[in-house]
Amino acid sequence: MSIEGIQAFGELCCGCRLCQLLCSALHKGLFSPEGAYIRVQGDEASIEIRFLPDCRLCSACLKVCPTGALKEGDADSLRRPLPG
Amino acid sequence: MRIAYVDLSRGEARVDDAPHLIPRYLGGVGVNAKLLFDFLPPGADPLGPDNPLIFGAGLLVGTNLPTASRTEVTAKSPLTGLLGTSNSGLTFGASLKYAGIDHLVVLGKAPHPVYLLVSPEGIELKDASWLWGRDNAETLRLIRQREGRTAEVASIGPAGENLVRYASIQNDLHHSWGRTGLGAVMGAKGLKAVVVKGSRPLKVADLKGTLSLAREATERVLRDDSFGYTRRYGTVVASDPYNRMGALPGYNFRRGRIEGWEETRGRRAVAKYKVKALSCLACPIACRALSRLQEDHYFHGPEITYLLEFGAKLAIQRVEDIALAVRDCNLLGLDVISTCGAIAFLIEAKERGIVQGEGIPTWGDAEGIRGLIQDIALRRGWGDVLAEGVKRAAARIPASEPYALHVKGLELPVRDPRAKWDTWTLGYLTNVRGGDHLRTRSPAEHLLGGILGPLEEELGVSEEFVRGMDMPEGLKVAIFGEPPQRVSIPLMAKYAEELITLINAMGVCIRPPVLRTFGPELFGRMLEAVVGLRIRPEEVLLAAERIWNLQHLFNLREGLRIEEFRLPDRFLREDNGNPPLEEGAVKEALHRYFQARGWREDAVPLEEKIASLGLWEEASFL
Numbered sequence: 001m002s003i004e005g006i007q008a009f010g011e012l013c014c015g016c017r018l019c020q021l022l023c024s025a026l027h028k029g030l031f032s033p034e035g036a037y038i039r040v041q042g043d044e045a046s047i048e049i050r051f052l053p054d055c056r057l058c059s060a061c062l063k064v065c066p067t068g069a070l071k072e073g074d075a076d077s078l079r080r081p082l083p084g
Numbered sequence: 085m086r087i088a089y090v091d092l093s094r095g096e097a098r099v100d101d102a103p104h105l106i107p108r109y110l111g112g113v114g115v116n117a118k119l120l121f122d123f124l125p126p127g128a129d130p131l132g133p134d135n136p137l138i139f140g141a142g143l144l145v146g147t148n149l150p151t152a153s154r155t156e157v158t159a160k161s162p163l164t165g166l167l168g169t170s171n172s173g174l175t176f177g178a179s180l181k182y183a184g185i186d187h188l189v190v191l192g193k194a195p196h197p198v199y200l201l202v203s204p205e206g207i208e209l210k211d212a213s214w215l216w217g218r219d220n221a222e223t224l225r226l227i228r229q230r231e232g233r234t235a236e237v238a239s240i241g242p243a244g245e246n247l248v249r250y251a252s253i254q255n256d257l258h259h260s261w262g263r264t265g266l267g268a269v270m271g272a273k274g275l276k277a278v279v280v281k282g283s284r285p286l287k288v289a290d291l292k293g294t295l296s297l298a299r300e301a302t303e304r305v306l307r308d309d310s311f312g313y314t315r316r317y318g319t320v321v322a323s324d325p326y327n328r329m330g331a332l333p334g335y336n337f338r339r340g341r342i343e344g345w346e347e348t349r350g351r352r353a354v355a356k357y358k359v360k361a362l363s364c365l366a367c368p369i370a371c372r373a374l375s376r377l378q379e380d381h382y383f384h385g386p387e388i389t390y391l392l393e394f395g396a397k398l399a400i401q402r403v404e405d406i407a408l409a410v411r412d413c414n415l416l417g418l419d420v421i422s423t424c425g426a427i428a429f430l431i432e433a434k435e436r437g438i439v440q441g442e443g444i445p446t447w448g449d450a451e452g453i454r455g456l457i458q459d460i461a462l463r464r465g466w467g468d469v470l471a472e473g474v475k476r477a478a479a480r481i482p483a484s485e486p487y488a489l490h491v492k493g494l495e496l497p498v499r500d501p502r503a504k505w506d507t508w509t510l511g512y513l514t515n516v517r518g519g520d521h522l523r524t525r526s527p528a529e530h531l532l533g534g535i536l537g538p539l540e541e542e543l544g545v546s547e548e549f550v551r552g553m554d555m556p557e558g559l560k561v562a563i564f565g566e567p568p569q570r571v572s573i574p575l576m577a578k579y580a581e582e583l584i585t586l587i588n589a590m591g592v593c594i595r596p597p598v599l600r601t602f603g604p605e606l607f608g609r610m611l612e613a614v615v616g617l618r619i620r621p622e623e624v625l626l627a628a629e630r631i632w633n634l635q636h637l638f639n640l641r642e643g644l645r646i647e648e649f650r651l652p653d654r655f656l657r658e659d660n661g662n663p664p665l666e667e668g669a670v671k672e673a674l675h676r677y678f679q680a681r682g683w684r685e686d687a688v689p690l691e692e693k694i695a696s697l698g699l700w701e702e703a704s705f706l
Contacts, residue, residue: 014370016363021148024285025295031147032182032285044362045374045382064148066306066368067361 003059007073008049015044019061019070026060085115088185088207090200092273093133093192097207099185106617107627108698110589111143113169114631115187116158120167121638121702123189130162130265131247131272133193139238139278140187141177142591144614146286147294150302151593153177153365155255157238161264162272163249163422163473164493164518166639168264171522171588172255173364179236182282194274199239201231203281212276216245219415220254227279236280241417243461244271248471250422250495251461254414258384262419264494264517265473289616297613301606302368310596311369315361317351318371319388324350325531330661331503332396333496335447336428337489337654340500340661342396349395354386354403364593371595375407383407392498393424398431398453405450412454416461421520425495426470427456429477432487439481441466492648494518501655502662504531506541507576510673513649514577516635526580527553527600528564528571538669539676540570554603555579556621574676582628589631604628630697633681633689641705646686649674 023036033039037055042048049069062070085105090097102115109118116138128134137159144152155177161168180188183202190200197212215223220241227237237256244251244267251267252260261267270276288294305311313321326332327350330340347353357375362384364372375383386403394406413420431447433439443465445452459467469477474488474495489496491512496519501509511524530544543550543564550560550568560568563575586607587594604621611617611624619627656667678685682693694703 011360014361014363016367016370017365018148018150018368021366022295022298025148025291028285029291030285030287032283033178034182034283035285044384045360064302066363066370 002057003062003072004057004075005073006051006057006059006062007071009069009071010042010047010049012067013040013047013049013069014067015040015047016066018064018066022060022064026058027056085111085186086184087115087119087187087189088202089189089191090207090209091192092190092194092198092209092275095209097209106143106615107619109631110586110611110627111186112140112154112591113156113158113171113585113588114627115589116140116156116169117167117631117634117638119187119189120158120160121634123191124160126641126705127643128160130160130165130168130269133191133273135160135269135272137190137266137269137273137275138187139180141180143186143589144610145177145591146181147288147614148298148366149294149592149610149614150298150305151364151367151369151595151598152591153367154588154591154593155180156588157253157261157266159266159269160642161266161517162247162268163265166492166518166642166644167516167635168266168269169517169635170253170261170263170266172259172261173367173593174236174255174259175365176236176238176255176280177591178365179280179282181286182284183280184282184284188278190273190275190278193272197274197276199227199277199279200275201279201281204284215276217242220417221257221415223277224257227277231279231281234281236282237277239277239417240267240270240275241415241461243417244268246461246463246471247271248418248460248463249473249476250419250426252413252417252419254417257414260414260419263421263520265419267417288614290613293609293613297606297610301602301610304601304606305368305597308597308601310600314369314371314595314597317355318373320351320354320386320391322388322531323354323391326392326499326503329503329532331499333392333498333500334396335399336397336432336487337496337500338658338660340503342399345396348401349391349403349406354391357383357403367593369593369595369597377404377407381407383411385410389420389498393420394453397424397428399448400450400453401448402450409450409454409457412457416457418457418461421497422473422495423457423460425489426460426474426477427453429474429484429487429489430456430466430470433481433484436487438484443467486653489652489654491519491651492644494520496652497521500660500662501651502660502665505535505538505573505665505669505673506533507571507573507580510573510577510677511580513651513670513674514581514677516632516639522594523584524577524580525584525594525599526571526576527555527583527603528576529596529599536570538666538673539573541573543568543570554601554605556604556625574673574680577677578680581632582625585628585631586624589628626697630699633693633697633699634702636687636689637699637702640688644687649687
């Protein structure tokens with residue numbers, strides 16, 4: 001199920017990267033954090049969550065996030081691609 | 085199963101495929117044990133070139149199966165002369181998998197300091213002379229500057245370089261392969277770091293099956309009663325109950341309770357510093373805490389071990405000081421438990437007038453203790469004596485032996501066994517790596533439950549919980565009774581060891597939400613989905629039993645004697661608020677455990693046991 005947008009809260013992210021692992025498995029058929037359309041980056045104290053332009057907003061990452069760092073948003077919320 | 089072999093003496097590397105090892109030894113700790121057994125010439129010096137240092141990612145690592153992040157490091161221990169092995173999480177193991185390697189075996193000794201760079205392009209030996217002498221934070225920073233910020237780093241600090249017998253290998257900076265002195269093995273090889281840059285995707289045998297199992301296993305984790313408190317408090321959840329039951333290792337295992345403990349070092353006292361929950365890769369539990377102790381003083385932790393070791397064993401009161409001492413250990417590369425055991429030994433020896441002189445702190449003297457930590461890592465003064473571990477130090481200081489609290493040469497950790505004799509405390513004797521608490525953990529662990537005698541503890545979980553456990557039904561009846569009414573300590577110890585062995589072979593975590601809910605049936609299905617191995621639950625358990633026995637055979641081959649299955653006299657003679665343990669009762673529990681294992685009274689496995697595990701060749705030295 002596609003959604004309109006995703007809100008990402010790096011301050012809530014625990015850095016498990018389950019979102020990346022699932023994203024790569026669903027869309028590439030392999031486990032590869034670097035192959036995911038979502039990226040969890042930066043120091044653990046200040047994590048940044050970014051999306052690649054190819055993200056299809058399938059929302060699988062939202063469902064697997066264990067800390068509520070990813071939430072469904074409207075089209076104006078944090079959209080792909082993020083700067084950088 | 086791809087195994088990379090690096091010979092540091094010759095500067096050569098090669099990679100072999102060894103899929104035949106999986107059905108017998110699974111992965112992680114199991115394959116590590118097999119490689120150590122085969123590659124170490126019997127009796128070889130742990131600090132010599134013949135001791136293989138083996139990194140093994142768990143079999144499920146790199147997938148999204150919950151908590152599958154762990155890597156086992158194994159060698160002959162320079163501290164105990166027996167099995168040296170330790171387990172750690174984060175991302176190192178997954179990166180190794182993404183570099184196309186499951187196990188890395190480091191042999192020989194480099195003529196000058198090197199680090200290894202492992203990537204999908206191959207394995208390179210790189211000069212590390214410019215890193216030698218630097219602490220782990222500097223090493224990590226400089227390596228990432230050169231190799232990129234996504235490089236995963238296992239490194240040693242000055243303690244490993246100086247062959248401190250309980251030096252750790254640091255995983256990133258704040259995590260360790262801590263126990264049994266693997267950092268000294270690395271130091272002896274002239275190996276400053278193993279740097280991994282994995283970027284190759286990982287393919288599993290059945291992707292759909294793996295994803296389905298990830299959902300199922302995550303449900304088990306999140307629905308377990310232990311999930312909430314593990315997320316909220318992490319490991320420090322046990323801090324208050326330990327004090328209440330008199331299980332603190334206070335003042336070198338002399339005070340089980342400490343006044344003001346809960347206000348200063350209890351779970352709420354430390355939880356107030358927590359700013360964020362952090363995870364290892366693929367873990368939905370997030371038990372790790374990032375804490376802010378002061379304006380600009382962030383700290384990864386505290387973990388329960390830090391509080392019990394620095395806070396109780398050495399009686400440092402302020403969490404801020406405990407954090408600084410832990411940071412020292414991380415920077416220098418020292419195992420926290422053995423470091424605290426060694427320092428506690430010296431402080432008590434001084435208190436009793438056995439030793440004197442400069443550089444010996446007193447209980448709770450954070451500054452003095454931190455100074456001694458530096459001395460240990462740099463082998464200065466008393467630090468040089470303590471760097472050998474308490475067993476060797478006691479042999480050098482007349483009349484000090486009663487204050488050296490160890491089993492089989494490994495300094496005892498965190499919990500006083502007099503507070504409660506149970507599966508955990510029997511594990512102090514039976515653990516294949518010596519006096520340690522992390523390889524014999526019951527999935528029905530109930531800290532505050534009562535004991536019904538030396539052989540049984542109270543059932544601390546509900547009948548419904550037992551019925552739902554992922555565990556063969558016959559074993560449940562033997563261990564818990566029918567209907568479930570108690571826990572047989574010797575039988576549970578055997579099962580608990582096999583369960584932890586599976587956990588460390590698969591590469592998942594031993595936190596309660598996993599320990600209580602995963603088992604041979606689930607692991608069997610995971611094996612089929614991830615590596616395509618069709619295996620029944622009883623065969624999964626048999627593999628774990630084979631691994632445990634192989635580790636035990638390794639110890640026997642390297643000289644383990646039955647006399648070493650012995651708790652320090654302190655626990656058998658002294659009252660610390662709780663009465664001493666009865667020696668006869670401890671012996672009886674051990675005797676029953678040996679029976680359950682199919683071992684003779686002298687701990688030698690019976691022929692039938694060797695035959696059923698297919699370990700004839702390995703046992704041929706007996």
